Amino acid sequence: xxxxxASYIILVLPFILSSCFKxxxxxxxxxxxxxxxxxxxxxxxxxxQVYFDLSSHEVMASLHKDSWxxxxxxxxxxxxxxxxSSNFMYAADEGIREIGLPAxxxxxxxxxxxxxxxxxxxxxxxxxxxxxxxxxGNNHVFALNLGLDDLGNARGYRQIAIDSLSEGTYYFRTSxxxxxxxxxxxxxxxxxxxxxxxxxxxxPGESSSEPRLTTWDLLFTQYTTLLFTDLGEAYPYxxxxxxxxxxxxxxxxxxxxxxxxxxxxxxxxxxxxxxRDAIGYDWKYYNFDTGAYTVSTSRFYIIRDQxxxxxxxxxxxxxxxxxxxxxxxxxxxxx
Numbered sequence: 001x002x003x004x005x006a007s008y009i010i011l012v013l014p015f016i017l018s019s020c021f022k023x024x025x026x027x028x029x030x031x032x033x034x035x036x037x038x039x040x041x042x043x044x045x046x047x048x049q050v051y052f053d054l055s056s057h058e059v060m061a062s063l064h065k066d067s068w069x070x071x072x073x074x075x076x077x078x079x080x081x082x083x084x085s086s087n088f089m090y091a092a093d094e095g096i097r098e099i100g101l102p103a104x105x106x107x108x109x110x111x112x113x114x115x116x117x118x119x120x121x122x123x124x125x126x127x128x129x130x131x132x133x134x135x136x137g138n139n140h141v142f143a144l145n146l147g148l149d150d151l152g153n154a155r156g157y158r159q160i161a162i163d164s165l166s167e168g169t170y171y172f173r174t175s176x177x178x179x180x181x182x183x184x185x186x187x188x189x190x191x192x193x194x195x196x197x198x199x200x201x202x203x204p205g206e207s208s209s210e211p212r213l214t215t216w217d218l219l220f221t222q223y224t225t226l227l228f229t230d231l232g233e234a235y236p237y238x239x240x241x242x243x244x245x246x247x248x249x250x251x252x253x254x255x256x257x258x259x260x261x262x263x264x265x266x267x268x269x270x271x272x273x274x275x276r277d278a279i280g281y282d283w284k285y286y287n288f289d290t291g292a293y294t295v296s297t298s299r300f301y302i303i304r305d306q307x308x309x310x311x312x313x314x315x316x317x318x319x320x321x322x323x324x325x326x327x328x329x330x331x332x333x334x335x
Contacts (some may be wrong), residue, residue, distance in 0.1 A: 002330050015086060030264045033334035036260040037316070040130050040220045042326040047150035049086060049221040053227075054311050054332060055304065060211040065222065066149050067208040070160075071195035072170045072187045075247075079135050081124050082195065083113050085224040087147035088238050091123040096142045099161040101179045103143045110145065110234050113145050115225040117246055117276035122333035126163045135165035143177070144201070158200055174200065189300050194246055218279070220328060221245040226275065239282030240326070245275070251278040259300050259314050264335040267302045279303075283315045293318045293325060303332075310335040 036057055051061045065086040073080040074285040083089035092108035094304050114121030124142055125187075128135045139161070147156035157177035164171045168189040175182045189195050220242055229239045244251055252270035254262060279301050287294040295315045303311045315333040320327040 031335075032264065035331060035333045036333045037329065038070070039317075039320070039327050039329040042220055042240065042328065043150075044149035044324045044326045046086075046222045047328050049219060051216040052218045053216045054218070054305060054313075055307070055309065060216045061209075063210075066155070068197035068199045069144075069146060069158075070148060070198045072189070072198060074189040074191060074193055074196050076191070078189075079128060079160060080119055080122055081127065081170070083123055083144070084147070085113050085115065086222040087149070088224050088236070088322045089123075089147040090145050090224075090236070090282050093125075094159075096139045096144055099140050099159055099175050099179070100143050100182045102178070103141075103159055104142050108143065112224050112226075113174070115223055115243075115277040115295075117243075117281075124162075128165065128302075134167075137161065137163045144233045144308070171194075174189050198268065203262040213245065214306060217245050217249045217303065223277070225281070239281040240328075241277070241283070242279040242328075243276045244278055244303075245306070246274070246276055248274075250304045251276050251277070252302045254300045254312075255303055257300070259312065259331075262300065262302065262335070263312060267304075267312065267335050270302050271276055272302075272304055284318055303333075 023027065038052070040052065040059070042048050042050060047065055049063045049065050050059055052058070053060050056058045065084065069084050069087075069089065071082040071084070072216075073082070076330055090110045090112045091104055094103065094105070094108070097264055111123040113123050127140060130136070141159055141161045144158045144160060145231060146158060149155055157179060159175045159179070161225060162170065162172040170182070170187045173182060173184050185198070188196050190196050192212045194213050197208045197210065217283060221236055222240050223243060224236050225239055226234045228234050236303055250272035252272045254270065283299050284293045284295045295317060299314075301313045303313060305311070311332050311334050313330055315328060315330045317329040318327065319325055
């Protein structure tokens with residue numbers, strides 16, 4: 001009798017134990033989004049800078065590239081002043097002196113902002129020192145070459161002396177290149193954007209404000225970068241491509257997989273970069289045989305946005321239906 005009871009316990013015990021554990025819940029497979037296409041209208045002279053959001057499939061802003069000259073960093077702790085590199089702008093440090101005198105650029109070292117967004121590689125650089133809670137200017141005056149408009153015309157010169165950054169407001173003075181027309185300015189940080197934009201000559205009817213930093217991923221634009229001669233010598237050059245939103249958008253280049261085979265699992269293994277020019281301009285090249293730009297068919301991009309979503313993207317063209325350049329088209333899909 002005792003043996004029968006023990007056998008009964010052994011038989012029943014697995015059933016009792018199994019009833020104590022919750023059944024495994026099925027894992028929903030990762031569902032990618034639909035494949036989408038779009039075309040960005042930079043126009044044949046590349047006169048627009050177009051901010052694009054992948055999640056909403058929308059253009060968030062389109063600025064005329066002549067509508068601003070300087071970008072004052074608005075992020076907490078930010079103090080950098082960047083040039084509008086879409087206009088091929090560059091600057092030279094004239095040293096410590098008063099603004100209001102003619103610029104003397106003999107022997108000047110002209111510098112460009114580096115296209116990867118490195119804070120240590122800006123043309124104006126560290127213009128300040130810290131005093132208490134304020135950022136105080138070092139009394140240097142900078143000569144500015146305002147570069148070229150979209151038609152290739154010279155935009156002239158200016159001078160600038162940045163006096164301080166106090167309680168979220170930049171205070172600075174500007175003048176003409178001959179020292180006349182000295183003006184004082186104040187530009188306040190806007191925490192909703194990456195940078196507050198300033199124009200020496202406002203363009204009527206043109207917006208000069210970036211879209212909110214959380215609402216866009218890609219900036220289609222001209223910008224200045226460094227190319228290299230066959231001898232390895234660097235020189236600045238104006239290119240047309242795509243820059244990333246510096247507030248958390250990352251990208252990786254894929255030249256190994258076929259575009260159709262790139263999956264969410266593959267995307268998670270990629271090495272991402274936050275360099276602003278991680279996508280850049282070399283998804284196309286100038287074909288001297290055809291006298292036109294040709295888009296690479298083996299260079300794809302994986303983008304991780306600020307919310308952590310992954311997208312794959314490939315460029316499909318650079319011309320509109322009537323053969324005008326400046327209309328990059330692309331296909332993308334959320335993974």
